[in-house]
Amino acid sequence: MRPLAEALRSRGVVVCVGPGGVGKTTLAAALALQGAALGRNSLVCTIDPARRLASALGLAELGNLARPISAAELRAADIRLAAPVEAMMLDMKQSWDELIARSAPPQQRDRILANRFYQSLSSALAGSQEYIALEKLWELHASGKHQLVVLDTPPTAHARDFLDAPARVIDFLGTDTAKWLLKPALRGAKLGFRLVGLGGNLISRTLSGIVGGQTLADLAAFLLAMSSLNDEFQERARAVSALLASEETVVVLVTGPAAERREEAVRFHQSLLEQHLNVAAVVVNQVHAGVGPEEAAASTRLPEPLRGKLERTISEANSLAQADAHGVRVLREAVAPTPLLTVPRFPGEVHDLGALWRAGAYLVADATPRETLAAAAAAPGA
Amino acid sequence: MTQLPRPRLLVITGKGGVGKSTVSAALALALARTGQRTLLCEVNSGGGATALLGYPRAGPELSRLDGELWSVDVRPAEAMREYVLSKIRFQRVYRTVFENPLVRAFLRFIPSLAETVMLGKVCWHLRETDGPRKRWDAVVLDAPATGHALTFLGVPQVLLDTLPPGTMAEEASWMRDMLVDPKVTGALVVALPEELPVLESMELAAGLRARHLALLAVVLNQATAPRFLPEEVKALAALPRLQALARGHAEEAERTQDAASRLGTLGAPVLELPRLYQGTMDQAAVAGLGATLLAGLEGRT
Numbered sequence: 195m196r197p198l199a200e201a202l203r204s205r206g207v208v209v210c211v212g213p214g215g216v217g218k219t220t221l222a223a224a225l226a227l228q229g230a231a232l233g234r235n236s237l238v239c240t241i242d243p244a245r246r247l248a249s250a251l252g253l254a255e256l257g258n259l260a261r262p263i264s265a266a267e268l269r270a271a272d273i274r275l276a277a278p279v280e281a282m283m284l285d286m287k288q289s290w291d292e293l294i295a296r297s298a299p300p301q302q303r304d305r306i307l308a309n310r311f312y313q314s315l316s317s318a319l320a321g322s323q324e325y326i327a328l329e330k331l332w333e334l335h336a337s338g339k340h341q342l343v344v345l346d347t348p349p350t351a352h353a354r355d356f357l358d359a360p361a362r363v364i365d366f367l368g369t370d371t372a373k374w375l376l377k378p379a380l381r382g383a384k385l386g387f388r389l390v391g392l393g394g395n396l397i398s399r400t401l402s403g404i405v406g407g408q409t410l411a412d413l414a415a416f417l418l419a420m421s422s423l424n425d426e427f428q429e430r431a432r433a434v435s436a437l438l439a440s441e442e443t444v445v446v447l448v449t450g451p452a453a454e455r456r457e458e459a460v461r462f463h464q465s466l467l468e469q470h471l472n473v474a475a476v477v478v479n480q481v482h483a484g485v486g487p488e489e490a491a492a493s494t495r496l497p498e499p500l501r502g503k504l505e506r507t508i509s510e511a512n513s514l515a516q517a518d519a520h521g522v523r524v525l526r527e528a529v530a531p532t533p534l535l536t537v538p539r540f541p542g543e544v545h546d547l548g549a550l551w552r553a554g555a556y557l558v559a560d561a562t563p564r565e566t567l568a569a570a571a572a573a574p575g576a
Numbered sequence: 577m578t579q580l581p582r583p584r585l586l587v588i589t590g591k592g593g594v595g596k597s598t599v600s601a602a603l604a605l606a607l608a609r610t611g612q613r614t615l616l617c618e619v620n621s622g623g624g625a626t627a628l629l630g631y632p633r634a635g636p637e638l639s640r641l642d643g644e645l646w647s648v649d650v651r652p653a654e655a656m657r658e659y660v661l662s663k664i665r666f667q668r669v670y671r672t673v674f675e676n677p678l679v680r681a682f683l684r685f686i687p688s689l690a691e692t693v694m695l696g697k698v699c700w701h702l703r704e705t706d707g708p709r710k711r712w713d714a715v716v717l718d719a720p721a722t723g724h725a726l727t728f729l730g731v732p733q734v735l736l737d738t739l740p741p742g743t744m745a746e747e748a749s750w751m752r753d754m755l756v757d758p759k760v761t762g763a764l765v766v767a768l769p770e771e772l773p774v775l776e777s778m779e780l781a782a783g784l785r786a787r788h789l790a791l792l793a794v795v796l797n798q799a800t801a802p803r804f805l806p807e808e809v810k811a812l813a814a815l816p817r818l819q820a821l822a823r824g825h826a827e828e829a830e831r832t833q834d835a836a837s838r839l840g841t842l843g844a845p846v847l848e849l850p851r852l853y854q855g856t857m858d859q860a861a862v863a864g865l866g867a868t869l870l871a872g873l874e875g876r877t
């Protein structure tokens with residue numbers, strides 16, 4: 195079974211999720227290349243790509259603008275695609291600004307954009323980055339310009355942060371927060387947001403004592419303005435959730451073989467299934483390669499001290515490979531029957547098109563069966 | 577036990593994933609083993625550093641791990657609670673106000689509030705006494721990663737710059753004074769022998785300096801000592817896989833040397849910690865790293 199090749203051929207949306215630093219952005223780009231190789235007009239939407247990866251994709255700056263990956267560069271890397279491929283870098287701030295501009299009544303729009311709490315929205319509101327990425331995904335998918343959209347996501351330790359993002363944003367902007375704040379603050383608003391509006395109850399009084407009255411008044415003003423976002427906003431958030439759960443979409447869970455990552459990934463996988471998402475595969479990235487016994491045997495014919503040095507190096511490489519192979523085994527048992535794929539750790543980093551292409555080849559390969567785990571630890575195509 | 581002439585608060589920071597928790601755990605263990613009462617202090621990280629030593633993950637309550645070694649994971653909600661209760665003294669008011677989910681959602685929007693109360697708790701531990709002496713000989717802080725760490729450590733100054741005189745400003749003032757006093761606080765920046773992490777460490781060190789924190793040392797983690805001579809690598813031409821292995825190792829060693837010399841320009845000692853080759857870290861491995869670190873810090877290398 196080649197689970198990801200299948201998904202790239204038949205689905206419209208592939209979402210790469212997983213914990214921090216495991217290779218989500220890299221593999222999202224690699225998947226889009228493979229999608230194009232399979233003949234689908236593809237787009238990868240990246241989030242915070244490493245500088246060198248961004249430049250390999252031909253992305254000099256943020257800006258929500260999809261640009262084709264240079265044909266000349268692809269040719270130079272000896273990559274032959276059957277369809278065009280584009281890349282973009284998601285600009286969180288700009289995306290939020292656009293969303294507000296589209297959804298807020300004109301008289302509230304500037305009030306929101308200028309409020310200092312709006313600036314901390316993305317760090318303060320859990321799920322807001324995930325939400326805006328999904329929002330963008332919906333827009334890209336709905337525009338119909340690409341047959342395949344591969345979405346990278348921000349690092350999320352818990353699947354819930356990601357899956358619940360639309361619901362949380364709706365809740366937050368929904369009536370409860372607003373009502374609670376508005377009771378005292380509405381009066382204040384009429385008086386020009388003076389402190390007096392917040393002085394009414396125990397909660398406001400206590401909070402003022404701790405964080406200061408002005409802060410509280412400003413925050414109330416912000417939430418008041420946000421609660422004016424119209425129904426389209428909620429409508430969209432629902433559409434985003436629906437797209438995520440639909441047959442069009444598959445999720446790829448990227449992780450690493452180390453013990454800390456593994457536990458996180460198993461929990462993550464569980465939540466994805468509980469939410470009835472289509473998990474196409476779990477990808478264990480950066481699996482260390484070992485040195486096979488035949489290759490190792492060659493070192494015994496060498497003179498000292500070279501022989502001893504090599505033996506030490508081989509044993510180090512093999513202990514890393516063994517630990518990783520064990521990790522992969524444990525993970526595979528834990529996520530079964532979801533197929534599991536492994537991508538070896540490449541020497542250096544993966545930040546040019548050639549390396550992306552080689553990494554992608556592992557993604558469209560057969561799922562790793564039990565018996566060939568040793569092979570997964572074999573040398574990456576040098 | 578005679579006190580070493582070193583600051584009591586050791587702040588460990590660096591890029592994400594470079595080994596901050598490993599270094600923190602190693603250093604705390606090494607200090608405790610020399611008989612100093614040591615607090616391994618994590619900041620809302622889920623207690624991972626403590627787990628590296630083979631103990632259950634640290635929680636928000638102080639817990640004694642072994643001998644002189646203690647740990648805690650400072651969490652925003654609990655730190656907030658302690659702080660607020662120290663101000664308002666009414667459990668019932670606290671519960672009504674701060675345990676209201678709307679209030680919680682709302683408080684998240686106040687920039688730096690969580691950082692302030694968490695850093696406040698760390699500083700408060702430094703001031704704790706046990707009879708005539710300070711309670712802690714050392715507090716090892718497993719600080720957040722780069723950008724976050726600078727925000728975190730810069731919070732008192734920001735508050736001083738923005739708040740009118742009052743309770744919060746007074747708190748900020750004594751916290752700031754502790755952080756900028758080199759007799760009280762010293763930072764260790766953890767780096768890896770790779771281009772970007774080295775660059776980021778140098779920026780981080782500059783950022784710490786701008787906040788008037790003393791840089792005690794740079795820890796170059798996952799260091800590879802030279803092993804293969806260039807002619808040995810060449811001699812392996814007939815055995816491509818082995819040659820690739822030897823070349824890979826030689827390149828690692830070169831990157832390590834490169835990183836060490838660039839980090840050396842920061843004006844603090846560069847302490848190398850060897851890359852270990854074992855599946856999962858155990859206490860013995862971490863203890864070994866800790867002994868190396870402590871020797872380096874005390875200039876016994």
Ligand SMILES: Nc1ncnc2c1ncn2[C@@H]1O[C@H](COP(=O)(O)OP(=O)(O)OP(=O)(O)O)[C@@H](O)[C@H]1O
Pocket residue numbers: 213214215216217218219220221241242243244347348349479480481537538539540541542543544545553
């Ligand atoms: N198979 C691999 N072999 C070697 N290096 C890799 C591999 N996959 C990814 N990398 C490198 O690992 C680093 C992190 O990758 P990447 O940025 O894709 O991770 P991420 O999961 O998107 O991180 P974040 O959670 O911070 O967004 C990059 O430097 C990348 O080049």
Ligand SMILES: Nc1ncnc2c1ncn2[C@@H]1O[C@H](COP(=O)(O)OP(=O)(O)OP(=O)(O)O)[C@@H](O)[C@H]1O
Pocket residue numbers: 452454591592593594595596597598599721797798799849850851852853857
């Ligand atoms: N000297 C070393 N040799 C081998 N592995 C190491 C070494 N130091 C750290 N590691 C491994 O590197 C990984 C990251 O280490 P650690 O968790 O300490 O980093 P961190 O900086 O605290 O990460 P985070 O930013 O996620 O908190 C762990 O798997 C750890 O076991």
Ligand SMILES: [Mg+2]
Pocket residue numbers: 218219220241242243346347
């Ligand atoms: Mg990324």
Ligand SMILES: [Mg+2]
Pocket residue numbers: 596597598621624718
């Ligand atoms: Mg850590």
